[in-house]
Amino acid sequence: MKKRILYVEDDNTLAFLTADNLEQYYEVVHFTNGKDAFDAFKKEDYDLCILDVMLPQMDGFELAAAIRAINIEVPIIFLSAKTLKEDRIKGLKLGADDYLVKPYSIEELILKIEVFLQRSQKQPTIKNNTCTVGSFTFDPDNYVVIKNGESTQLTERESALLKLFIDNKNTILKREKILTELWGTDDYFMGRSMDVFISRLRKIFREDESIRIENIPRIGFKLIAP
Template structure:
């Protein structure tokens, strides 16, 4: 764990700054992949597993936020740090909406960046240990493959799940027989917590219940005001 270098995806269009930053990070024992724009960034992201993404906000073609959204669709967990040119409140707020872990105003202090990187990677490490590699679940008679987004009952024809259906079921499965708090799903999947996202989530619960009806041993229970519980009756 500690003996392996952490991998950082750095997406920064300014060639000078980008190279300097890359070298600096590498000097500090990170393995850095440098992409020069949003497109390239996404390509590289898909090809590899990273422990952290550092995205410049202001980039031609595809800005950091758009890129972040795409990244989040593939992976809800990777930490993201934004580099914003100025202290723009909207930027910061927008960043949090797409699930940023932190942001830094340029020009920033390199030591501070290092601290943040360390703090964030460590935090995720403790949080994620068992989570991140789990994409296949057995749920009663069902098999959920949440990487390919399908659900199969008793080895029959798999049903395709939409991204939200998939994420929600995965989150429930991760907490099998235990409470999956409403808030957790809302912040992790919807990245927002208000009346409408909450109702939207209820709609998805209904959809999932419909899929799961095939196995009467499997059900999603509600715990009023707290969240849901995926139980498998024996």
């Protein structure tokens, strides 16, 4: 059965060309505004979302935030003509998995779709994988960290990044290793995405002084934790 993609783009010509290519591999449900797309998302299941940023009625950033409020797992890819670094960072902070700038290649888009779909298809293990990080408990299967009974929900990408750090605790992780393992590629813009997620993890753990994610200049990062 084909995977189902929610595609939101108000440029009908671009939407036709993109959907026409994607429909060779996926079931594509296209909407021209954010409000109709969100109404559909609440009623039906989708395996991945592709969102333009500049949309009528509800823009892509608002739509992504609304989707994340009810589903933290579905992969979200932004396709946008907005090239400012601040726009990319805003999209990633909202929980998007990637941000491609128009014009983009269909080949690159399909490659990214496949990477995210394969990750989201991984079957959870039956055993309890929770572990402790300082005064926090981390549950990678449910994308959550807990301290004193209070839970902080992570995105799938944040959870995968934290799991990689914990598996290599007190050891330097090279930037290229992190990028290749979690993003499938080592390039500048994926590096910027990684920096956003690391900043978010630092904020979560700042209440515990025994936990630090150190920046190792020109090499990578190291999780310092008991």
